[in-house]
Amino acid sequence: MAPHDMNTDDAPKVVGDPFKMPKIECGASMDTNTYKAAPEHNEPLGFPGELLDNWQEVAIAKIGELAEKNRAFQVYLDTCVKCGACTDKCHYFLGTGDPKNMPVARQDLLRSVYRRYYTFAGKYFPWLVGARDLTKEVLDEWYTYYHQCSQCRRCSVACPYGIDTAEISMAAREILDSVGVGQKYCNEIIAKLKKTGNNLGLNPKALRATLEDLEEDLEDETGVAVKLPLDVQGADILLITPSADFFAEPHIDGLLGYAKVFHAAGVSWTISSYASEAANFGMFIGSYENMREVSWRIRQAAKDLGVKRIIFGECGHAWRVGYSFLNTLAGPFDFLDQNYPIPQHIMEFTSDAIDDGMLKIDKSKNDEFVMTYHDSCNVARGSSMGRQVGGQFDLPRKVMKAVCNHFHDMERDTIRENTFCCGGGGGLLTDDLMDLRIKGAKPRMTALQQVTADHGVTHMAAICAICKTQFSKVMPKYGYEMDNIMSVHQLVANAVILDGQEED
Amino acid sequence: MLSTLYAVLFYVATILLVVGTAMKVAKYARTPAPLKIPVHPAPRTKKGVVLRMGREVLFFESLFKSNRWIWVFGFLFHWGMLLVLLRHLRYFTQPVWWWVELIQPFGVYAGFAMVAGLLGLLARRIVVERIRYISSPSDYLMLLLIIGIGVTGLGMKFVLPVDIIAVKAFFLGLMRFQILDLPTDAAVLIHLGLVAILMIIFPISKLIHAPGLFFAPSRTQVDNAREFRHLSAWASQLPPLPEGIPTKEEGK
Numbered sequence: 001m002a003p004h005d006m007n008t009d010d011a012p013k014v015v016g017d018p019f020k021m022p023k024i025e026c027g028a029s030m031d032t033n034t035y036k037a038a039p040e041h042n043e044p045l046g047f048p049g050e051l052l053d054n055w056q057e058v059a060i061a062k063i064g065e066l067a068e069k070n071r072a073f074q075v076y077l078d079t080c081v082k083c084g085a086c087t088d089k090c091h092y093f094l095g096t097g098d099p100k101n102m103p104v105a106r107q108d109l110l111r112s113v114y115r116r117y118y119t120f121a122g123k124y125f126p127w128l129v130g131a132r133d134l135t136k137e138v139l140d141e142w143y144t145y146y147h148q149c150s151q152c153r154r155c156s157v158a159c160p161y162g163i164d165t166a167e168i169s170m171a172a173r174e175i176l177d178s179v180g181v182g183q184k185y186c187n188e189i190i191a192k193l194k195k196t197g198n199n200l201g202l203n204p205k206a207l208r209a210t211l212e213d214l215e216e217d218l219e220d221e222t223g224v225a226v227k228l229p230l231d232v233q234g235a236d237i238l239l240i241t242p243s244a245d246f247f248a249e250p251h252i253d254g255l256l257g258y259a260k261v262f263h264a265a266g267v268s269w270t271i272s273s274y275a276s277e278a279a280n281f282g283m284f285i286g287s288y289e290n291m292r293e294v295s296w297r298i299r300q301a302a303k304d305l306g307v308k309r310i311i312f313g314e315c316g317h318a319w320r321v322g323y324s325f326l327n328t329l330a331g332p333f334d335f336l337d338q339n340y341p342i343p344q345h346i347m348e349f350t351s352d353a354i355d356d357g358m359l360k361i362d363k364s365k366n367d368e369f370v371m372t373y374h375d376s377c378n379v380a381r382g383s384s385m386g387r388q389v390g391g392q393f394d395l396p397r398k399v400m401k402a403v404c405n406h407f408h409d410m411e412r413d414t415i416r417e418n419t420f421c422c423g424g425g426g427g428l429l430t431d432d433l434m435d436l437r438i439k440g441a442k443p444r445m446t447a448l449q450q451v452t453a454d455h456g457v458t459h460m461a462a463i464c465a466i467c468k469t470q471f472s473k474v475m476p477k478y479g480y481e482m483d484n485i486m487s488v489h490q491l492v493a494n495a496v497i498l499d500g501q502e503e504d
Numbered sequence: 505m506l507s508t509l510y511a512v513l514f515y516v517a518t519i520l521l522v523v524g525t526a527m528k529v530a531k532y533a534r535t536p537a538p539l540k541i542p543v544h545p546a547p548r549t550k551k552g553v554v555l556r557m558g559r560e561v562l563f564f565e566s567l568f569k570s571n572r573w574i575w576v577f578g579f580l581f582h583w584g585m586l587l588v589l590l591r592h593l594r595y596f597t598q599p600v601w602w603w604v605e606l607i608q609p610f611g612v613y614a615g616f617a618m619v620a621g622l623l624g625l626l627a628r629r630i631v632v633e634r635i636r637y638i639s640s641p642s643d644y645l646m647l648l649l650i651i652g653i654g655v656t657g658l659g660m661k662f663v664l665p666v667d668i669i670a671v672k673a674f675f676l677g678l679m680r681f682q683i684l685d686l687p688t689d690a691a692v693l694i695h696l697g698l699v700a701i702l703m704i705i706f707p708i709s710k711l712i713h714a715p716g717l718f719f720a721p722s723r724t725q726v727d728n729a730r731e732f733r734h735l736s737a738w739a740s741q742l743p744p745l746p747e748g749i750p751t752k753e754e755g756k
Contacts, residue, residue: 024633069738071535072721078528079716082643083578084628084635085571099637108638120708121642129709130640153722156543158570160560160578161713162723164543274749288538288739296745304749324540324729331733341730381544384727389552390545417545 015453018414018446021088022097029096032436034147034428037182044191045290048180055179056134060117062175063110067118073171076163077114080104086155086165091420092148095439100145103155103165109142110172143181146172148436150426151284152377157417169426170286177285185430186281190290197276197297198243204231204273210246211271218256223502226263228255228271234306235270237262240278240298240322240343241313242465250487251468254314257489260496261350265358269311275301278318279465283325284427292329295321298343299330308336310343314487316425316464319345320382345385347395347463350492354402360497363405369459370406371491372451373397374444374471375419376464393417396463396488403495408455414447422462424470438474445478461486507686510696511678517703524707525715532719536736546727553726560723577624584618585650587611588657595672596679612661619654622647642709649698656695666692 039049052058067074086103088094093101100106108130115122115131122131132138151166176182192201202210211228218226229235239262245255262269275297282291302310310333312322322343327333333342341348353359373396385391393416401407414420423440451457462468462485471485547553559565564582567575591611594600626647629635660666666689677684686692705711718724 024637068535069538069736071532071537071719072541074535075532075716075719075721079710079713079720081710081713082635082638082640083567083571083574083625084632084638085567085574087634087638089570099634102634102638104638128640128645129642153543156722158566160564160567161717162543162560162566162720164541164722167541167722289742292739292742293745300747300749303747327729327733328539328735328739343730382541384544384546384548389548389727392544417543 015449016446018094018411018420018443018450019088020094020446022094024099025097026099028098029092029101029148029436029439030098030144032096032148032433033144034430035184035432036143037184037187041184041187041191042177042180042182044194045177045182045187045285045287047177047182047187051180055139055181059134059139059175059179060113062178063114064118066171066174067114070167070171072164072167076107076161076167077111079161080107080111080163081161083160085160086158086163089155089158090149090165091152091154091423091443092150092436092440095423095442096148096436098148100141101148106145106149107163107165107168109138109145110168110175113138139176139179139181142172143176146176147183147428147433150377150421150424150428150440152421152425153381154377154418154421157381166426170283172286173284173427174286177287183285183427185432186285186427189279190281190285190294193277193279193281193294197272197274199277199279199281200243200247202243202246202276204276207246207271207273207276214252214256214259218259222498224263224498224500226259226498228259229269230271231273231305232268232270235268236307237267237269237309237311238275238298238302238305238307239269239271239311239313239346240275240318241271242278242315242318243276244465244469245313246276248465248469249472250483250485250490251314251465253490253493254463254487255489257487257491257493257496258313258346260493260498261346261353261359261489264360264496264498265349265353270305270307272301272305274304278312278315278322280318280321281427283317283321291321291325295326295329298326299333302333303335309340310336311349312343312345314346314463314465314489316376316378316466317382318465319463320378323383323385345395346489347399348385348391350399350489351386351395354399359492360499361403361495362497363403363495365494366404366491367406369404369486369491370408370455370457371400371404371486372408372410372448372457372460373400373415373488374410374422374460374462374467375415376462376467377419377421377425379463380417380419390416396461400461400488400491403491408451408457410447410451414443420444420447422464422467422470423474425464425466429466429470434473437470438477441470441474441478445474448480449478459484459486461488461491463488506688506693507674507683510674510686510693510700511683513697513700514678517700521703521706525712528707528712529715529719532716536738537721537725538736538739540725540727540729540734541721542725542727543722544727546725548727550726553724557718557723560717573628574625577621577628579621580617581621581625584614584616584621587614588618588654595668595675598672598676615654615658615661619651619658622651622654626651646705646709646711649702653695653698653702656691656698660689660691660695664689664691
């Protein structure tokens with residue numbers, strides 16, 4: 001295994017600085033555009049199929065509506081003083097050098113229009129405050145640059161007023177959708193989920209077959225009949241996990257880890273074929289209604305199956321929706337067991353199982369790996385875990401250290417609340433944005449190269465389906481192999497020894 | 505004539521400042537936050553939020569962590585300005601409150617800190633390419649406006665003293681709806697004119713960040729979404745979705 005081969009042709013030659021300021025180049029990523037949605041992707045979401053004739057009028061009215069319905073949007077548009085503290089915080093700016101990828105500049109694309117139509121200064125002195133008319137060029141620019149934001153909130157941490165570009169970017173996408181300009185990737189996926197219950201369009205039959213195959217693999221490996229139950233009425237726990245866990249690597253290995261932990265803890269659990277998706281792309285497009293509809297399936301499934309608890313698998317934005325929004329969107333969950341947080345994260349469950357001595361662990365099983373941990377943005381800045389503030393940082397590290405002997409953190413300013421996005425979050429995990437994804441991964445990859453150089457780190461683990469997919473694609477561009485990204489529960493799966501397990 | 509003009513100017517400016525700011529604050533307070541969006545790690549109690557906001561407002565904690573130079577200049581400017589403003593209470597009170605007397609010496613020198621901070625911010629705006637890129641004419645003008653206020657103020661204190669007793673009498677008069685004579689030194693007129701402009705633009709410009717920051721959900725919300733259901737008024741009016749699984753889907 002050569003995780004960090006500096007001589008690979010397209011790998012950066014030296015270990016660099018993750019914060020290295022790029023040369024500012026106007027329009028550098030102007031031509032990086034994601035495919036637009038077709039009418040059949042937009043309409044099932046309640047949006048016009050194509051660009052409306054009176055789009056300008058509708059978009060301007062939508063800005064006003066959002067300003068009245070969302071305090072964050074209103075306050076963030078008004079309060080920015082252009083201090084510049086956020087300008088060097090975005091991974092897409094650091095990766096592309098395009099000044100419109102600086103968070104404040106990204107906000108200004110919309111703020112300038114808001115000012116023109118909704119503020120005194122912008123109405124009467126537009127030149128003074130940088131206000132501008134909403135033209136087709138501006139609309140196109142919104143489409144381009146609001147799809148170069150992964151809504152990771154790193155800039156919000158830096159802002160003295162807490163201005164969150166993710167909120168502006170979500171609002172901008174909602175405005176675009178409301179005039180018929182949707183993004184194919186997100187809208188097609190949401191439409192698919194509404195039809196089949198997951199982002200992949202995987203039907204219940206195929207899902208059952210997949211799970212049965214995995215059960216066989218597990219039994220071959222361990223000699224123990226570890227189950228991956230589907231649609232079991234009356235199970236205690238409903239597992240809501242990203243559908244990538246059913247087919248993608250290293251996601252599947254994470255799913256096997258949850259199954260082993262549940263098995264070892266002796267709890268009854270099930271997956272639902274109706275809510276076979278944790279991901280909720282309604283968040284990426286800023287649509288409260290769509291996000292609510294997608295979330296609602298979880299409530300329906302939980303009621304239908306008569307479960308007592310809901311546990312989320314490893315998925316970043318799903319956990320933000322789960323932790324921060326689920327109660328709002330699909331609550332109240334008065335029909336579930338109130339002795340457990342609703343919902344819970346698999347990391348909370350595993351952490352408790354470790355504390356309660358329910359897991360027999362052989363750490364040496366992971367000795368071939370020198371690990372680091374990538375804090376996924378939505379977990380780090382959009383949610384929490386456990387009983388203490390900061391549990392979203394500490395629990396995954398605690399679990400990793402409980403199952404691995406070799407662990408090193410990356411530089412402090414690139415982890416925890418300052419973590420860099422993988423480069424593929426926020427609805428950008430699509431092949432048509434591959435160039436942007438590779439550039440956006442640069443700060444994270446550079447920080448990883450540092451710990452590889454300093455501590456011989458070979459692998460990085462994450463608890464987000466998008467991060468895992470993104471890294472398996474972009475890590476080869478930075479001198480790693482595609483399997484140098486792992487699931488945290490993959491490490492757990494490696495180290496857990498089940499009762500009756502055949503040891504090699 | 506000039507005294508009347510300035511009297512009217514200050515009455516108008518005061519009304520616009522107070523009413524305008526109150527309207528903005530009322531709008532922010534009225535606008536619902538449909539979702540729990542604190543930026544984590546976030547406090548899980550109200551007390552924790554008060555502490556978080558306290559650190560932000562008093563020490564500019566996030567800015568300290570994110571950009572040390574902007575923090576240094578911003579801190580000098582804002583704290584300098586606060587002391588200067590408090591010092592200026594002596595021109596509106598008779599007798600002068602004891603604690604205003606106490607901070608007089610500090611308030612005077614705070615004027616230098618304030619101007620130094622502002623010059624630093626202006627320099628950054630011009631020198632740092634990224635910040636130059638995001639700056640509009642109003643961003644420069646606002647700095648120049650407050651620098652103008654600071655420099656004329658310091659000028660009156662240290663270079664060309666004016667009849668400050670008469671200025672104070674003018675403002676005490678305004679507070680009793682009497683228009684007394686305002687000294688006509690250029691420094692006085694420029695200083696007060698710029699202050700009036702600042703008061704007028706406060707509610708309709710980025711200066712509204714001062715009250716606005718108390719309404720940023722990313723910082724002011726308590727992290728307790730799992731414990732307490734947060735629901736905005738408009739969201740509670742959305743049409744209900746079906747309970748239970750309606751029909752079995754195709755492929756089953």
